[in-house]
Each structure stands twice: as C-alpha cells, then as structure tokens.
Amino acid sequence: MSDVELDQLTKVYQSSDESVTAVDDLDLTVEDGEFLVLVGPSGCGKSTTLRCIAGLEEVTEGAIRFGDTEVTDDRPKDRDIAMVFQNYALYPHMTARQNMEFGLKMSTDLSKEERADRVDDAASTMGIEELLPDKPKALSGGQQQRVALGRAIVRDPAVFLMDEPLSNLDAKLRAQMRTELQELQQDLGVTTVYVTHDQTEAMTMGDRIAILNHGELQQVGTPLECYHQPANQFVAGFLGEPTMNFLEVGLSDDALVHDEFVLPISSALADSMGSSELVLGIRPEDVILSTADDAGDGAIPATVTVVEPMGDASNVYVDVGTSSVTVSVEGHAAVNPGDEVTLAVDESRLHLFDRATGESYKHSDVEAAALDDADGAVEAP
Amino acid sequence: MIPEEWRLTQDRADFLFDLLSRGVLGLFIVLALFPIYWMVMISLRNPEEIGTSDPSYFVLSLDELRTVVFEGDLDLLASEVDFANYxxxxxxxxxxxxxxxxxxxxxxxxxxxxxxxxxxxxxxxxxxxxxxxxxxxxxxxxxxxxxxxxxxxxxxxxxxxxxxxxxxxxxxxxxxxxxxxxxxxxxxxxxxxxxxxxxxxxxxxxxxxxxxxxxxxxxxxxxxxxxxxxxxxxxxxxxxxxxxxxxxxxxxxxxxxxxxxxxxxxxxxxxxxxxxxxxxxxxxxxxxxxxxxxxxxxxxxxxxxxxxxx
The missing domain is CATH 1.10.3720.10 (MetI-like)
Known part of the structure; x- marks a missing residue:
C-alpha cells in the first residue's frame, strides 16, 4: 500500500512536425487506500496520466512517487502495480488460471503451490473458480472482465490502475460490476486510480474525482463537492445528467439581465462578482417549472418543446428565447409541447461563472453543511 | 414475354452464380492438380511404356479398372502399376x-x-x-x-x-x-x-x-x-x-x-x-x-x- 504523488507531471508527444501536450503540469496526490477517479472527455489526458503512472509512457517532465519512493523512471515491472485494461488484455494462449498466475510467476519467487493457492483465493474472491481451466475465448465478456480483475488482485499490488475497465460491458452488467468493484476496492483497501469518461462511474465510484480537460487538472474533490461546488464552467457542465443549463447574462443593478428576462439577485451576491459578463448555471433539478400565468418578479417565460418521461421523473425541454433549457420534474410532467410556462430559480441554487475564463464566482449553496464534513477540500488549479 | 417458369428469380440467380463460381474454381483445381497427377502416374509406369508415342493418361483403362474393382483381380493391378522406379x-x-x-x-x-x-x-x-x-x-x-x-x-x-x-x-x-x-x-x-x-x-x-x-x-x-x-x-x-x-x-x-x-x-x-x-x-x-x-x-x-x- 502506498499513496501516489504526481508532481508537475507533463507528457508531450513529439512527432517530426508537431508536439502535443497530453498532460500539462499535473499535481495530484492519491491518498493511501483511496479510490481516485480520473475523468474527462476523450483526449483530456486521463489515460496518458494513468499510463505514466504505470510506466508505459515516458514522462517528459515532473516526477511520480509511490510513498517515499520515486518511480518516475522505473520500468513497469519494478513498480508493484497491477493494471486492468479496457480490452482486458487476457493472454489468449493461456487458461484463466495461467493468466492469473503469470504475474506471480514473473515477479515473485513463490513456489508453484503457493502461486496456486493465491490464484485460488483470488478466484474465490471474484467468484470465478469454475472458469479457471478455460481459455479466454471460451468466456463471456463479463467473465473475461472478472478474470482480468482476478489477475490484478492476485498480485496484491501497492496500486491498482484501471483504464476504463467497464466500458466494454453492456449497461446492466456495467452497473452491477460498478458496485462489485467498489466493494472489492473497499475490502482490499488498495490505492486505486481509475480512468473513465463516464461521469456516472466517476460520481458513484470515486472517493474523490479529478476532472481533466486538455491535459490540465480542472478540479479534484469528492464527487458531491465537484457536483455542487464546481471550480469552473467546464466541471459544472461535465458532471450531472442531464447537464447543467447555461445562459449568458449581464450584471446590472443587482439583477441578472438576459434578453428574455431580468432576474433580481441580492446586492451582496452582486457585489461579489468579478465581472459583469457572466454565465448563469442552473441544474435541471433546481429549475422550478410552473404553468401558472403569474409572471412575477424574476419569472422566466418559456415554451415547452419536448417532454421525456423517464418513469420516476421527466425531463422537460423548454426554449427561453433562442436558448434551450432542461428542467427535471419529479414524476409525470403535466405539460405538453407548445405550452407556455414560467421558470423560477432559487438564488441559493444558482451558479455564476465568468464568461471569458469560465471561473466560478458563485456555486450552489446546497448541502454546504454536509460537504464541510466530507474529506478533502475543493482545490482549484 | 418470358414464360413464368423461365423467369430469373433470386433463387435461380443464386443457383446459377453458385454453379458458375464452382465451375471456374473446378477448372483451376484441375489445371493445378493435373501436373501432379501426371507426375505420380508416370512414376508408377513401367519404364518401357513411358517412352511410347501414345502414352495412356491412366494407369488402368476403364475396362481394367472394372476388372480390378469388381473381380478383385489384383494381379492385373500389379502388372500395370510398377514401383520399380521408386x-x-x-x-x-x-x-x-x-x-x-x-x-x-x-x-x-x-x-x-x-x-x-x-x-x-x-x-x-x-x-x-x-x-x-x-x-x-x-x-x-x-x-x-x-x-x-x-x-x-x-x-x-x-x-x-x-x-x-x-x-x-x-x-x-x-x-x-x-x-x-x-x-x-x-x-x-x-x-x-x-x-x-x-x-x-x-x-x-x-x-x-x-x-x-x-x-x-x-x-x-x-x-x-x-x-x-x-x-x-x-x-x-x-x-x-x-x-x-x-x-x-x-x-x-x-x-x-x-x-x-x-x-x-x-x-x-x-x-x-x-x-x-x-x-x-x-x-x-x-x-x-x-x-x-x-x-x-x-x-x-x-x-x-x-x-x-x-
């Protein structure tokens, strides 16, 4: 067990005519035993970061430390890590047992019997005892996934590295494996770095999540911190499904001014803004939809375009002028496309971002008390 | 008008294509295998017989083959097939x-x-x-x-x-x-x-x-x-x-x-x-x-x- 520290990690891919910075000056510490999720859109540098930690990519600048040991230039085999790949990378010419045993054979002095015992233990943890004599091609996708995880845990490594391990499973199995993987990690207590592009996986699995974009760290914190207190507009838009609504507004005399509405805000809030060119952010679940025709102070007129019933909730898409806004409503939404409605928002639930830099000036106040108890603090880059 | 039973339906087109492709394939297989057949056949002939101006393409004629198969006349086979070259x-x-x-x-x-x-x-x-x-x-x-x-x-x-x-x-x-x-x-x-x-x-x-x-x-x-x-x-x-x-x-x-x-x-x-x-x-x-x-x-x-x- 050990913590993992990335110190100004930079990775530049150099080809003859151009250089691409995949990871830019990344500082990040994964605590001992922590489940950290690296998340971001494709090309954000999350996989490259993981591969640098694994030693599969050479680091251009910066350092990687496991505990007190610097491993920046160590070979993968000398790092005491185990990795689960997106395509599982099971050796097709070996049985499941040989696949799991291979790492022990190559990296330890264990006797044949000891290795067999370790494999049996790991197999029973993963519930794959019956699959041990089979070769990968005889296994289903979910079974291959379990063997790949078994191959990782049998090593009892200092750090687990997982590169989108669930993305090849169908939706139902993915949800099931998500829970199992979390339980497994909690039981084993091994420091884990998990890469995904799926924000649901990030929100549900991570002790903390680190959001990357264009090779730069946007925010690191607990899932709820990042969700409710995003450091910038990118994080706010990346987390949450349906995504946060953004409306470009101007600040004028204690009010947010949009072409279609004027939303009064408290003068304390207005005074705290660093710019008058703002982006108003509202989570779909924080928008209050009303069919009553009482265009009161701060009400936003809108027209319903699409209603998506989800069973327990409904997504209502409305147009505010030329902008589209998503509203989540519990249960069945009693509106139809074409209906004229009004939207209202509570000031405490508003997010405000600088239009030019995306920097957050105000985030939702929701569950601030609960977040104070959460581990770690919000770190803006 | 083409009579109904002559119409080129999809099934018939598939059948014809199948027939044609197998025919072409068969032709090339024969072309490829004939020299090998010829090689083996000559190797099994009596040296005197090979030099004749009218070599038979078969070790056994059809009549001889019938005699060997149906009457079990192995002596005839032995007299025609000669392993001496080997x-x-x-x-x-x-x-x-x-x-x-x-x-x-x-x-x-x-x-x-x-x-x-x-x-x-x-x-x-x-x-x-x-x-x-x-x-x-x-x-x-x-x-x-x-x-x-x-x-x-x-x-x-x-x-x-x-x-x-x-x-x-x-x-x-x-x-x-x-x-x-x-x-x-x-x-x-x-x-x-x-x-x-x-x-x-x-x-x-x-x-x-x-x-x-x-x-x-x-x-x-x-x-x-x-x-x-x-x-x-x-x-x-x-x-x-x-x-x-x-x-x-x-x-x-x-x-x-x-x-x-x-x-x-x-x-x-x-x-x-x-x-x-x-x-x-x-x-x-x-x-x-x-x-x-x-x-x-x-x-x-x-x-x-x-x-x-x-």
Missing amino acids: VDMWDQIPLLEFYVNSLIIAGVTTVLALAVAILGGYAFSRHSFPGKRYIGGALLATQMIPGVLILLPMFLLFIWIQTETPFKVVDTYHGIIFVYMTFTVPVAIWMLRGFFDSIPASMEEAARVDGCTRFQALYRVALPMAAPGIAATGMFVFLTAFNEVLFAGILAGGEVTPFSIGISRFQTQQTTYWGQMMAASSVATIPIIILFALFQRPIVEGLTEGGVKQ
Missing part, C-alpha cells in the same frame, strides 16, 4: 544426399530467416525509429527486382569472396543459405510485421505490468499469439528455399547439390529416366505435404480470437 532411383544418382542437402538448406534458412524477421517485423510493428518508412520501403523494393537480374552480380560477388578472402562460399551450405536469406528475410519481415500489428499493444503492456521485460513480453506473449503467422511465414521461407533452382544451379551445383538441381541428373546423354525422375519428384513433395498437414490448423484457427474485446 526403388531404382536411389541407385541411379545419389538422390538421398541431394534430398538431405535440400532439407538442411531449407531448414536452416527457415530458422535463421525467422529469427531475423521476427525481431525485424516486431521492430517495424512496435517501434518508431529514424528512417523507418524508407527502410521498410527499401525492403519491399528488393522484391521488385527479378532474381535473374541479380544472379550475375551475386555470382561475381561469390567468386570474389572465394578468391580474394579466406572464406569459402561457392558450393557451400552457408553460401547458398545466405543467398536464400537475402530473398526471404524482407518478405518475412513484412509478413510478420502484419501479424504483430494485429496483436493489440495492450497485451504486451499487460505482460510488462505483470513483471516482464520488453523482451520477455515479446517471447512470452507476442510470439505465442503470432504463432499462426510465424508458421505461415516459415512455410513460405521453407518452400522458397526448397523449390529454388536458379541460384542453386550456379552457386551450389557441386558438393552440396540440392534436390531441385540434382534431379536433373536423371537426364543423361543416352537417355532420360522419366519414371525415376517423376518418382523422385513425388517423394520430394512429401515434406511439403507434412508441413501443410502440421501447420494448416493453427494458421486457419487464428489463435488470437477471444483474448481481447474491442
């Missing part, structure tokens, strides 16, 4: 020696060419290095030069080495093996590069995380996965070396005469021992048939299936 050919010329020479030359060429081409193909597939495109192109370009064009320069080079240096290369195993490697290694590199390309890099990365060095990841994971490709490439190299005539005739026709050249000694100034020559040729196809029998399955099977999910 016995006599070994004494006529030192055929066994030629045969062994060929197996040594083709076998060693295969092992050495594969050893070089596995590393070369792997490097082309996995690494980037300066001039990779040009070196790869140059390897391929060697195949555009007809062998006969480099025969004379190669001959002069061999003579020069022989006379100006202490190395003996003309009419030696290592000399002719070296020549065969120059033809086969470039092709083998390109073939193996393709096979290595089809193995996901994550396989070797998994092996490296599991405790392998790069070289261990190559021979413990990538090589077994490339086994079908290596078998196919090895077969190509072996056949090229085993069948080669042009260079063998000029550079190795004496002490280390290979089978492909030695077989011409059945043709003497007095007569040509066609029966024995064809018998010897039939025997020469045996290692090739064995090779195909051994390697057809792994090649067709495709061992990489199931290891990864894309």
